[in-house]
Amino acid sequence: MRSVLALAAAVVIAAAIPAQAQPSLEEGRELFEVHCASCHGPAGVGTRFGPPLVGVGEAAADFQLRTGRMPLAQPDAPTLRKPPAFDERQIELLVAYIGSLDGGPEIPELDLVGADLQLGARLFLDNCAACHGATANGGAAGGSAFAPSLDQSLPLDIAEAMITAPGEMPKFAFSDDERDAVVRYVMYLQEQPSPGGLDIGGIGPVSEGFVAWALAMVILVLIVALVATGPGRSKERVLGDEDA
Amino acid sequence: MIRWIDRRLGVDSWARKGLRKVFPDHWSFLLGEIALFTFLVLLATGIFLTLFYRPDATPVVYDGPYEPLRGREVSAAYESVLRLSFQVRAGLVMRQIHHWAALVFVASIVVHAARVFFTGAFRRPREVNWLVGVGLLVLALMMGFTGYSLPDDLLSGTGLRIAYSALISIPFIGPYLAYLAFGGEFPTHGIIPRLFVMHVMLFPALLIALITAHLAILVQQKHTQFPGPGRREDNVVGKRLWPSQVFKSTGLMLLTAAVLAVMGGLVQINPVWTYGPFDATIVSAPAQPDWYMGWLEGAIRLFPPFEPQIFGVTIPAMFIPGVVLPGVFFTLLALWPFLEQRVTRDMAEHHLLERPRDNPVRTGIGAGALAFVAILTLAGGNDVLALMFNIPVEAITWFFRIAVLVGPVVGGYVAYRIARDLRDGATPAFGRKRGVMLRRTPGGGYEEEGS
Amino acid sequence: MLVRLAFAASMVASIALVVLYLRGGERTAEGVLLGVALGGLGLGITVWATRLMDPPEVEEAREPLASPDGKSLVDMLRDEEDVTRRVVLVRMLLGAAGTLVAALAIPTLSLGPAPGSDLGRTKWRRGLRAVGADGRAVRPLDIPLEGVRTIFPEGFAGEPDSQAVVIRVAPGLLELEGRRAEWAPEDCVAYSKICTHAGCPVGLYRSAAHELLCPCHQSTFDVLRGAVPLFGPAVRPLPQLPLAVDEEGYLVALSDFTEAAGPSYWNIERSDEL
Numbered sequence: 001m002r003s004v005l006a007l008a009a010a011v012v013i014a015a016a017i018p019a020q021a022q023p024s025l026e027e028g029r030e031l032f033e034v035h036c037a038s039c040h041g042p043a044g045v046g047t048r049f050g051p052p053l054v055g056v057g058e059a060a061a062d063f064q065l066r067t068g069r070m071p072l073a074q075p076d077a078p079t080l081r082k083p084p085a086f087d088e089r090q091i092e093l094l095v096a097y098i099g100s101l102d103g104g105p106e107i108p109e110l111d112l113v114g115a116d117l118q119l120g121a122r123l124f125l126d127n128c129a130a131c132h133g134a135t136a137n138g139g140a141a142g143g144s145a146f147a148p149s150l151d152q153s154l155p156l157d158i159a160e161a162m163i164t165a166p167g168e169m170p171k172f173a174f175s176d177d178e179r180d181a182v183v184r185y186v187m188y189l190q191e192q193p194s195p196g197g198l199d200i201g202g203i204g205p206v207s208e209g210f211v212a213w214a215l216a217m218v219i220l221v222l223i224v225a226l227v228a229t230g231p232g233r234s235k236e237r238v239l240g241d242e243d244a
Numbered sequence: 245m246i247r248w249i250d251r252r253l254g255v256d257s258w259a260r261k262g263l264r265k266v267f268p269d270h271w272s273f274l275l276g277e278i279a280l281f282t283f284l285v286l287l288a289t290g291i292f293l294t295l296f297y298r299p300d301a302t303p304v305v306y307d308g309p310y311e312p313l314r315g316r317e318v319s320a321a322y323e324s325v326l327r328l329s330f331q332v333r334a335g336l337v338m339r340q341i342h343h344w345a346a347l348v349f350v351a352s353i354v355v356h357a358a359r360v361f362f363t364g365a366f367r368r369p370r371e372v373n374w375l376v377g378v379g380l381l382v383l384a385l386m387m388g389f390t391g392y393s394l395p396d397d398l399l400s401g402t403g404l405r406i407a408y409s410a411l412i413s414i415p416f417i418g419p420y421l422a423y424l425a426f427g428g429e430f431p432t433h434g435i436i437p438r439l440f441v442m443h444v445m446l447f448p449a450l451l452i453a454l455i456t457a458h459l460a461i462l463v464q465q466k467h468t469q470f471p472g473p474g475r476r477e478d479n480v481v482g483k484r485l486w487p488s489q490v491f492k493s494t495g496l497m498l499l500t501a502a503v504l505a506v507m508g509g510l511v512q513i514n515p516v517w518t519y520g521p522f523d524a525t526i527v528s529a530p531a532q533p534d535w536y537m538g539w540l541e542g543a544i545r546l547f548p549p550f551e552p553q554i555f556g557v558t559i560p561a562m563f564i565p566g567v568v569l570p571g572v573f574f575t576l577l578a579l580w581p582f583l584e585q586r587v588t589r590d591m592a593e594h595h596l597l598e599r600p601r602d603n604p605v606r607t608g609i610g611a612g613a614l615a616f617v618a619i620l621t622l623a624g625g626n627d628v629l630a631l632m633f634n635i636p637v638e639a640i641t642w643f644f645r646i647a648v649l650v651g652p653v654v655g656g657y658v659a660y661r662i663a664r665d666l667r668d669g670a671t672p673a674f675g676r677k678r679g680v681m682l683r684r685t686p687g688g689g690y691e692e693e694g695s
Numbered sequence: 696m697l698v699r700l701a702f703a704a705s706m707v708a709s710i711a712l713v714v715l716y717l718r719g720g721e722r723t724a725e726g727v728l729l730g731v732a733l734g735g736l737g738l739g740i741t742v743w744a745t746r747l748m749d750p751p752e753v754e755e756a757r758e759p760l761a762s763p764d765g766k767s768l769v770d771m772l773r774d775e776e777d778v779t780r781r782v783v784l785v786r787m788l789l790g791a792a793g794t795l796v797a798a799l800a801i802p803t804l805s806l807g808p809a810p811g812s813d814l815g816r817t818k819w820r821r822g823l824r825a826v827g828a829d830g831r832a833v834r835p836l837d838i839p840l841e842g843v844r845t846i847f848p849e850g851f852a853g854e855p856d857s858q859a860v861v862i863r864v865a866p867g868l869l870e871l872e873g874r875r876a877e878w879a880p881e882d883c884v885a886y887s888k889i890c891t892h893a894g895c896p897v898g899l900y901r902s903a904a905h906e907l908l909c910p911c912h913q914s915t916f917d918v919l920r921g922a923v924p925l926f927g928p929a930v931r932p933l934p935q936l937p938l939a940v941d942e943e944g945y946l947v948a949l950s951d952f953t954e955a956a957g958p959s960y961w962n963i964e965r966s967d968e969l
Contacts, residue, residue, distance in 0.1 A: 078634065121312035125398070125520045125528070126828070126845075130898035130910050134398065134519045134528035140630035140637040142908040142915055142926075145901055168901040170862075171839035185312060189518070195329070196340055196512025197723060204399060206625040208513050209535025212347035217355065219503055220278050220348070227496050227741050228271030266755040333720040341726070369760055402895055402911065409893040412814075415961040419810035427807045429814065430894070431855055434807075466757055480755045491744030498737025502730045509726010524855035525828070525845060525888065527896045529910030544893065544928065545912040551930035551959060560959035561930050562893055595757060627913065637913055638926055 028097025031090055035071055044101045049075040056164065057104020061095045063160035067153075078144055079167055081152065108159045108176070112184045116177065120185030123178055131169075135202035136189045141168060151190055155183045267489050268469035268482035272359045274496060279352040280455065281497040282345050285504050286387075289342040290444070296332055298324035299440030301396060301433040310517050318396075318521035321436050325395040325516055341508030346391060348504065350384050350536040357381060361580075361610050363597040365468045367590070371581040373461045376454050378578040383451050388534055390443035392514065396436055399514075401522030403533045405430060406544070410567055413560035431524045471596045480595075530627045542623030543569050546645050604663035612656025619648045698739045698747070705735025815955025815963060817857040817887075819936060823848040825861060825885070825946040832945040835881040838863040841902040845888060848948065856956065858896060859936050861885040861946065862918055864905060870920050871935075878937040883946060885936035886922045887956040890914055892929035894958045907933070931959060 039050030046052030064070035068082035131147035138149035145168040165171040201207040250256040300320040328335040366374035393400040408430040411422035427434030543565035623644035630637035681693035708731035825846040895911035907916040914927030922933035937949035
């Protein structure tokens with residue numbers, strides 16, 4: 001009797017394991033209904049709190065979930081990079097499920113080794129710098145739209161954003177090579193040390209002017225005060241002069 | 245050796261007399277020297293840069309070590325700056341020292357001018373030197389603007405575009421002026437060589453001439469001094485030029501240069517390689533000019549969309565904040581000594597300074613003016629502030645629109661009150677009376693002691 | 696003492712600087728060593744001046760600035776009758792000098808051409824295709840939905856005064872008035888990229904709000920309603936480029952912009968239709 005039970009158990013377990021190795025659309029749907037449907041509607045049809053997700057594709061879901069932008073605490077909260085709310089497995093499940101809702105862009109495969117750095121620099125300055133800044137340190141895009149700094153972005157984040165145009169970002173029709181080139185350039189900006197020294201924020205003359213005043217002028221005026229009265233020159237001597 | 249020179253030039257008695265001159269000893273009198281010594285650093289580093297820079301907008305192909313731009317068509321000017329930064333030994337440090345010095349140059353002029361203003365040192369007989377000083381301030385601004393536009397990078401080129409639009413906005417003569425200055429419709433190849441000539445020859449010549457005049461007038465009229473024991477309008481009390489003032493000034497010069505050298509070596513400034521070469525069809529944000537032009541940038545951003553037509557003549561939106569504002573501001577600044585004379589009817593010669601508290605009205609007006617410029621400067625970075633605090637840039641803009649009108653008035657009034665209260669020794673503005681001494685009156689009531 | 700230390704440090708730093716330079720140089724070290732070299736010398740001199748010297752305070756008289764009454768420059772100029780008596784000659788001298796200055800100043804006009812009619816006009820003409828910066832013609836579907844492309848007239852790719860942006864908005868959203876509605880084939884609407892405020896390229900498109908934002912001074916334009924300014928200092932809308940689709944499916948211009956492109960000037964033609 002025990003051996004039959006053991007055999008049955010083994011068969012059940014053997015049947016269950018393959019199902020766990022691939023993302024199960026059913027599990028994904030369950031996660032979705034619990035965490036996402038309140039805003040995005042059952043099966044992603046959309047509600048007045050959140051846009052429909054039908055056709056956004058795996059790339060969009062992967063981007064939003066991995067960078068922690070989704071889920072939002074409230075419907076109109078700003079979408080900022082945060083630690084992800086789900087673990088890797090859950091993200092996999094949700095991505096697969098959302099991807100199954102009438103297709104959409106898939107998670108891209110990047111080839112950064114062969115990417116053209118010069119082309120990436122050109123495309124970035126032509127298309128991305130207006131919002132994200134030439135140094136990719138982010139910028140205000142009007143209203144509640146802020147093009148974020150790219151200093152923490154992974155290559156996949158950047159590629160997925162370029163494909164899926166999250167938030168106010170416009171869509172760009174880049175070829176795979178062009179996309180990889182831009183990603184390579186952003187990684188270059190992230191990784192290369194600033195040739196001139198401390199980059200004080202990388203946003204240009206605003207921080208440079210601030211440093212000129214708050215650091216250089218303060219030091220210089222202090223030096224002037226020291227030069228005039230002398231280091232350690234005691235107050236009594238000065239008063240004594242006045243008495244004379 | 246000195247005798248050798250004296251036998252030929254006869255300078256001995258002149259030099260002795262000069263070195264015995266007395267200069268009053270107050271720390272705030274050295275602020276102008278920071279500006280002077282920063283200028284010397286600018287001259288020295290500038291000459292070095294001039295030997296490597298190519299004032300030429302002709303396209304060339306970049307072939308240097310900065311990878312992302314290799315193979316890209318850029319102007320020869322831009323290429324020369326990259327070459328200087330990456331392929332010339334000591335090139336980058338010289339360039340960065342030069343640019344930091346430029347920022348500090350204008351800042352030190354402003355601080356020095358504020359000292360002169362708040363102590364009334366511009367009063368007769370020093371009105372002329374005040375005019376020279378305002379001229380120096382304007383020249384410093386022009387030097388800065390022409391200088392940072394020379395690399396022909398995306399950020400400074402955007403600034404040139406805005407300057408061109410400001411010129412165009414002048415009624416009747418605007419388009420002519422702009423075409424004359426730039427050599428045609430923006431963008432032109434001719435503007436870079438012209439900026440170079442202005443930056444390296446014309447403006448420095450004017451600067452050196454005016455600085456010389458500034459110092460000569462100062463020596464002729466003798467420096468002002470604060471009131472104190474033994475100090476009157478008809479004397480100067482201080483230390484002789486030699487040895488103490490010469491040593492102090494020399495020391496200050498070297499220390500100023502040292503600060504600028506360290507900054508040039510440690511802190512990056514104006515990374516033109518990241519901005520890329522100028523391209524009139526793209527722009528990077530945030531886009532600001534160097535800090536001393538920030539007040540104009542702020543004015544342009546804050547000014548509401550107002551473009552009236554008067555007798556068929558359009559007054560472009562840029563005209564009032566971009567042209568009229570700086571014109572009026574610098575005119576008022578230059579004429580201030582005469583305006584003050586008119587109002588106070590004070591035509592006397594003054595060699596004794598006032599402390600800021602001794603003239604609360606002037607202090608209040610000066611504080612208000614500084615607040616005005618400071619608020620405009622901050623407003624020039626409204627998109628950076630928006631990003632920093634995660635507030636919509638429109639809200640920041642509206643905040644500054646109100647602040648620029650209210651702030652100077654409030655700030656000026658507060659400064660006025662503080663100065664006045666300090667001067668009158670009255671109850672401190674924010675203090676309390678310590679208590680009163682009372683005594684009985686014959687009628688049975690109470691009254692304060694001393695009343 | 697401190698002064699000796701300071702001078703010594705300066706000497707060491709200066710020598711190190713020379714050695715560093717001969718061995719290739721390095722920016723941080725160059726700056727720091729230069730700072731120590733200059734600062735050591737400066738500190739030594741300053742400490743010497745403030746601690747080792749104690750010069751007395753001295754008094755010096757101020758002489759009156761104005762010259763004493765009596766023979767003065769004004770008198771000297773006035774007394775010279777050979778000059779002052781000949782009034783007519785003096786007047787003609789001044790007149791000639793003035794006209795000479797004007798004549799010498801006139802070559803400044805060589806600095807540039809007169810503005811003429813190209814101010815505000817571009818190279819767009821009827822029948823010219825819209826091309827990207829790479830010179831390739833653009834079809835509506837080449838632009839992704841809610842995407843933005845920078846376009847130029849064919850043959851003038853990269854020409855700054857003709858730069859324009861074309862945006863393919865989601866269907867049914869455009870609310871263009873009058874004949875402007877016919878200038879946006881297949882939901883592709885094009886506007887001049889030169890901001891009407893100060894001339895910066897308006898490169899920032901917010902796809903959800905359908906607004907173009909100029910990064911320089913934050914002028915915001917409503918893409919769906921003819922690029923009318925919604926916020927910021929710009930007063931004039933971005934001129935709309937009349938577009939059509941030619942037989943081969945490429946975007947083509949119907950004419951130049953119907954209003955001046957770029958920032959305003961005093962005699963700009965104002966368009967009544969808005």
